[in-house]
Amino acid sequence: MNWQNFILRLEKEFRISGAELEKKTSISRSVIYSLKKGSTLRPRQTTIRKLEEALDIKIDDSDTNRVRYTQNVSHKNLELFRIDGNEFPIVSEILSGQDIFHPQNIIGTIRLPYTQKTNCFAIMAESGMDGILNKGDKVLIDIEAGYANGSIVACRLKAQKQFIRYYRKLPGEWVQFYSPDFNEEPITAKQSEIEAIYRVVFLIKYFPTGA
Known part of the structure; x- marks a missing residue:
């Protein structure tokens, strides 16, 4: 670009x-x-x-x-959480395992009030990040955090589709990923079709000036 x-x-x-x-x-x-x-x-x-x-x-x-x-996240906003912020890498896409942290995949850093320092990364809303995020929004993802029904997760399918949505376990091997009020068509997949899935632990909504 x-x-x-x-x-x-x-x-x-x-x-x-x-x-x-x-x-x-x-x-x-x-x-x-x-x-x-x-x-x-x-x-x-x-x-x-x-x-x-x-x-x-x-x-x-x-x-x-x-x-x-x-x-940037202002120091004033960090003070509201009454904890120190940590620097986390921002990556361009959802990948599997430690490939996420390869230097070529990191496009910047962001300081956020989250205490876990390792195995965490942030991602910005881009094409394919449908359902939960709007342009300008960001999420922090903790690879080690568990997830359950109702959790917001970042997922990449083996078919290369990636998205950030709510998670729901269905009967058998099936899982569903949906957006609030189902304003996006739910995505249903077998667990074997998932390449990577992580829990979102922090959501930063972007509100333009004057909104």
């Missing part, structure tokens, strides 16, 4: 227009327009800093083909 697509993605995920982005970041309309049209391949560092400060994110454009960002 280049900078042209990245700016369009920011507007979509933060639910703001180009004019609102201009007002919020103090970046001129001409610069935003140039980025969105692809006329400017990479903005100045001052422009990147303005985006990061206004949206409370950290931008990584070290990969010229894909610009990424992670959303």
